Amino acid sequence: MILGRVVGHVWATRKHAKIARVRLLLVRPYFWYNPPHETGHVVAVDLVGAGPGEDVIVCLGEPARRTLGDANAPVEASVMAIVDRVEMRRETFGARGLRTLDGEIPERWLPPERKRVGPPP
Amino acid sequence: MILGEVAGRVYGAVHAASLRGIRLLEVRPVRLGGESPAGGEPSAGGVPSAVIVAADALGAGPGEHVLVAHGTRVRDLTLGVDVAVKDVVVAIVDGWDAGTR
Numbered sequence: 062m063i064l065g066r067v068v069g070h071v072w073a074t075r076k077h078a079k080i081a082r083v084r085l086l087l088v089r090p091y092f093w094y095n096p097p098h099e100t101g102h103v104v105a106v107d108l109v110g111a112g113p114g115e116d117v118i119v120c121l122g123e124p125a126r127r128t129l130g131d132a133n134a135p136v137e138a139s140v141m142a143i144v145d146r147v148e149m150r151r152e153t154f155g156a157r158g159l160r161t162l163d164g165e166i167p168e169r170w171l172p173p174e175r176k177r178v179g180p181p182p
Numbered sequence: 183m184i185l186g187e188v189a190g191r192v193y194g195a196v197h198a199a200s201l202r203g204i205r206l207l208e209v210r211p212v213r214l215g216g217e218s219p220a221g222g223e224p225s226a227g228g229v230p231s232a233v234i235v236a237a238d239a240l241g242a243g244p245g246e247h248v249l250v251a252h253g254t255r256v257r258d259l260t261l262g263v264d265v266a267v268k269d270v271v272v273a274i275v276d277g278w279d280a281g282t283r
Contacts, residue, residue: 068214069279071185073249075240076273077260085249085273087185087280089214097252098232100211104183104249113281123255135256135272138183 062120062141063103065090067113071104079134086111086140088119091161101162105138116144148172183249183272184234185212190244192235200266207242207271209234209250214280236269237261249273 065088072085083106090096090103105119108128117140125139126132147170161167186209194206211232236250239260248271257263260270 069281071249071275071278073273073275076249077240079259080272085183087214087278098184098211098234100184100232102185102212102214104185113279122253126255133259135251135259135270136183137251137253137256 062118063090063093064144064147065093065103065117065119067111067115067117067140068102069113077135079129079131080106080136083107083129083136086117088117088138088140089162090119091116091167093162103138105140106136107140109140109143111140111143116147118142118144183251185275185278186210186234186236186248186250187212188242188244188246188248189233198266200264204261204265204267205238205241206267207236207238207248209236209248209269209271212247234269235267236271237265237267238271240271240274242271242274247275247278249275 067086068089069087071087085104086107088103088105103119111117120139120141122137125137126134128139149170151171189208189210192206192208234250242248250269251272252269254268256270257265257267
């Protein structure tokens, strides 16, 4: 599964019969280790009702087919969850090589700075 | 699946027997600004320009945008197990919006 941000929708009328009535979302992954093609985006079927601007978890491969209830649908990416919150320490990012595709960590992922009360240690 | 623009067909007089009769398209992934990366141009955002050759059963033409799915299982479901490809066109896209960053 990968973490991404919904940036829009994709619509198509001419498509394989098994995906005739599914909604397709355009997702920009934050991290994607070893994608099949270097694209910077992924199109995933959406069954959870995610909208543009929301962070989502996209499932890849066989589980994505099963979310449609039909293991024979020709899809390999599906939105599994809408993310409420991500928490990440600043030192995990960057120093250990973890980088988003855009190179920037969203500020909202970082825990708020703790205010120190009293004299410094 | 990924979104791409059909650059053209891929022709060959000599190819593996399993590809006989399979329509192959050259697909270039779309950049989220809405433009396809042109060959040889340095791309913005660190996304390299890529070319994907995908099998097409829907009859997409040059200039049209398509969804390409990758994987042997997708190939089995759409073209059959004997075809030696891993990228398949599963939809011809009418449009998309990518206004939100």
